[in-house]
Amino acid sequence: MEDNLLNVDQLSVFFRTRTEPVRAVNGVSFSVAPGETVALVGESGCGKSVTALALTRLVAKPGYVAGGNIRFAGRDVLAMDPAQLRQMRGAEIAYIFQEPATSLNPVFRVGWQIAEALKLHRAGIAVRAEVISLLNRVGLPDPERRLNAYPHELSGGMQQRVMIAMALACRPRMLVADEPTTALDVTIQAQILDLLVRLQEELGMAILLITHNLGLVAGVARRVNVMYAGRIVERGPVEQILGQSAHPYTRGLMAAVPRLSGGKTRMIGIPGAVPNPARLPTGCPFHPRCPKAQALCRQEDPIETIITEDHRVRCHFWK
Amino acid sequence: MNHSITESLNRSISSSLWGDAWRQLCRDRIAVASFWIIVIYLAMALYGEGVFWYFHWQDMAPPYQQTNLREEYLAPSVFRHPFAMIPRVNPGAVSSPAIDYRGQPAARSVAARFRVGLRTLAHHPLGTDNLGRDVFERTVQGARIAFQVGIITSCIAIPIGVILGCLAGYFGGKTDDFIVWLYSTFSSIPGLLFILAIAMVVGKGLLGVYLGIGLTTWVNLCRLIRGEVMKHKTRPYVQAAHALGLGPFRIMFRHILPNVFHIVIITFSLRFPAAISTEVFMSFLGIGVQGEPSWGIMISNARLRLWQGVWWEMTFVTAAIFFIVLAFNLLGDALRDALDPRLRTSER
Numbered sequence: 001m002e003d004n005l006l007n008v009d010q011l012s013v014f015f016r017t018r019t020e021p022v023r024a025v026n027g028v029s030f031s032v033a034p035g036e037t038v039a040l041v042g043e044s045g046c047g048k049s050v051t052a053l054a055l056t057r058l059v060a061k062p063g064y065v066a067g068g069n070i071r072f073a074g075r076d077v078l079a080m081d082p083a084q085l086r087q088m089r090g091a092e093i094a095y096i097f098q099e100p101a102t103s104l105n106p107v108f109r110v111g112w113q114i115a116e117a118l119k120l121h122r123a124g125i126a127v128r129a130e131v132i133s134l135l136n137r138v139g140l141p142d143p144e145r146r147l148n149a150y151p152h153e154l155s156g157g158m159q160q161r162v163m164i165a166m167a168l169a170c171r172p173r174m175l176v177a178d179e180p181t182t183a184l185d186v187t188i189q190a191q192i193l194d195l196l197v198r199l200q201e202e203l204g205m206a207i208l209l210i211t212h213n214l215g216l217v218a219g220v221a222r223r224v225n226v227m228y229a230g231r232i233v234e235r236g237p238v239e240q241i242l243g244q245s246a247h248p249y250t251r252g253l254m255a256a257v258p259r260l261s262g263g264k265t266r267m268i269g270i271p272g273a274v275p276n277p278a279r280l281p282t283g284c285p286f287h288p289r290c291p292k293a294q295a296l297c298r299q300e301d302p303i304e305t306i307i308t309e310d311h312r313v314r315c316h317f318w319k
Numbered sequence: 320m321n322h323s324i325t326e327s328l329n330r331s332i333s334s335s336l337w338g339d340a341w342r343q344l345c346r347d348r349i350a351v352a353s354f355w356i357i358v359i360y361l362a363m364a365l366y367g368e369g370v371f372w373y374f375h376w377q378d379m380a381p382p383y384q385q386t387n388l389r390e391e392y393l394a395p396s397v398f399r400h401p402f403a404m405i406p407r408v409n410p411g412a413v414s415s416p417a418i419d420y421r422g423q424p425a426a427r428s429v430a431a432r433f434r435v436g437l438r439t440l441a442h443h444p445l446g447t448d449n450l451g452r453d454v455f456e457r458t459v460q461g462a463r464i465a466f467q468v469g470i471i472t473s474c475i476a477i478p479i480g481v482i483l484g485c486l487a488g489y490f491g492g493k494t495d496d497f498i499v500w501l502y503s504t505f506s507s508i509p510g511l512l513f514i515l516a517i518a519m520v521v522g523k524g525l526l527g528v529y530l531g532i533g534l535t536t537w538v539n540l541c542r543l544i545r546g547e548v549m550k551h552k553t554r555p556y557v558q559a560a561h562a563l564g565l566g567p568f569r570i571m572f573r574h575i576l577p578n579v580f581h582i583v584i585i586t587f588s589l590r591f592p593a594a595i596s597t598e599v600f601m602s603f604l605g606i607g608v609q610g611e612p613s614w615g616i617m618i619s620n621a622r623l624r625l626w627q628g629v630w631w632e633m634t635f636v637t638a639a640i641f642f643i644v645l646a647f648n649l650l651g652d653a654l655r656d657a658l659d660p661r662l663r664t665s666e667r
Contacts, residue, residue: 058561060553061491089564097562102555107577117563166563 005174005206006032006055011068013047013054016061022278024050024063026230032174037200037207039217039238041253042227045274048210051227052176055208056089073173091121094167098179100159104151110162111147114169121170134165137202139195157188161195168199174206181216193220214250215257218242223310226250229285230277236311246307246318248290284316292317340581340657350653356646360462367463370456383460383612387451392624395446395454395631396439404436446631449623454632457612458639464613465643468528468598469591475533476590477540481576481583484544489552489571498545502538510535514597518606528607532594540586547579581658588651592644599640614640 011028014021025047032038040048053059055070057077070077072093080088097103105113114131122130135143138161151159160180167175177196181189197220200207209221217224217238224241226234226249234247245251252270272289275281281288287297294317302316344350374381393399445454487498505513514531521527551557552575560570595614601607602615614636621632 053558056562058558060558086564086566089562091564095559095562097555097559099555103559105556105560105574105578116565120564163559166559 004031005034005073007071009069012066013050013059013063014066015063023230024277028232030225032206032208035204035206037209037221039209039221039224040227041211041214041224043212043274046227047230048227049178052178052210056093057085090117091170092172093174094172096163096167096177096180099183100163103163104159106151109148109150114166117166117169134169138165156184160192172205176208178210214253229275229280234313240311246313247315248292249286343657344653347653349649353646353650356642360643363459363462364466367459383452383456390447390451391449392629393443393447396442396444400439403439445635448620448632454635457617458635460612461614461617464608464611465595469594471529472532472594473587476537480537480540481544484541485548485571488545488548502541506538523606524609528598528601532597536590543582544579548575551575551578585651585655588647588654592647
């Protein structure tokens, strides 16, 4: 497995509370190959953002990595000292966050912010020219004037393009896109996704796409991990996840994606809400919301079952 | 169509947080008036500085220190010569030229009479004190001391407050506990007592004033900055800066501090008059400025014959203090309105 760019093995992230720690991420394992797009799908609160932050140990207190192993490009991330971590952040693993409007510093011009990323990790280059070429690359019109703009003067789509330019500034080997399109409207969403796919082809970086929208995943990702309540409940190649989904939760997510085709089928949500990670139900954490739940589900947490070589599911009744 | 879009874009590009604040400030007439009052005082202070160093360099007694016992307790010139601008004609003499109020031959031309009148009014315009020293010159020198105190104590207090506030707010935990303990301790000592103690240690004089005021007034700023930094620490842009691989100090001082800097500016304009007042009080008590005419010294001096009707020194110095303090407070309020986004008027 060493040819993978990123290997996450049994990662657990807990949050310290007054009583016992809350298990936000509980034994998550996945991998990303160089240049590959992997999706992490789940509802809000299922631990996918925390997983993403944990990759470069960005989880803020009171959260902490409680166990597991993260290897990036053959190096053990959990054993790195702060200086090495800072070297890696931005330069090798870059992030794009959900809300571009608040992820940019409101008091600085966007050109300055991109330049800062450049100066930090790539000393001795022509900064201004590079900033303009980056903004060109992410498709921001009229970059020479826009780099003097403040974030609030740009539209949401343009802000997200600036965020992407910042993330690309240091030519990272992996881009973690944490709900990159959630705060944008639908037409801009498509543009931003297209942009990410195009940039990935040009630069050959891996993308970890985090989203709650399975529909988004179809055209972009090669492999999908579906997360629920801090663990991965189903994983596999995108065709199998979308075509022959085994876990009732995945099916629920699929049914919740709005469709243009298919006539008058109703959009169906999953009843209930994600359980509070501090008070997970016994047995399978999904059983209170599961249409297939039986007595066994209440008592016993299912282990990962292998359906095909790379399609796996955690459900007692996946058949 | 296309043209108007470009134009509105151009206009919006030029606007920023500070630009907006500046525009709002310029619309506020009181703020603009306060600003110009402060500029006038600043000019006075700079002039005073120039006078001080010129005479220091020439090794001469500066005009505000020149005593003249024949001219002690002179009233302001307008009261001494209320009709200085109106030349009198000697009614007895038919052919003799008109004489002025001093009994000397009066100038004939209107312009010359005007000049003489002005020169008369310019002689001790605000009167003299108990040693015949010019009150106007001394008030100007007082402005110089006041600005020195305001600026130097700010240079001591603001860095302390900002740095400790940032550290406490950003790192939290033990650092925060220590800094909170430190400023709680400082603020639990009565301010004046603390200033007196410092003045006793470093001796009377301006150094004691600077240190005394500078080391006691950072607490409020520190509290405010700490709270704001705590708030900003959880903002996504800070997380984004982390994700970019920036170190804690760069995030603290390059990314968070500019976002809370309006607090520093507001605090500066509000603590400036407080520092001036404290200096006045210290000098009044005799532990402040020594040998230089500060406003506090002048007030203390003016007490002596106030009950005999020597009102001018007290009045003009008090007025000088009143207007500078008022101007700074009004400007500080206007700055807070302009820079604090929550208080911003919605008309924009």
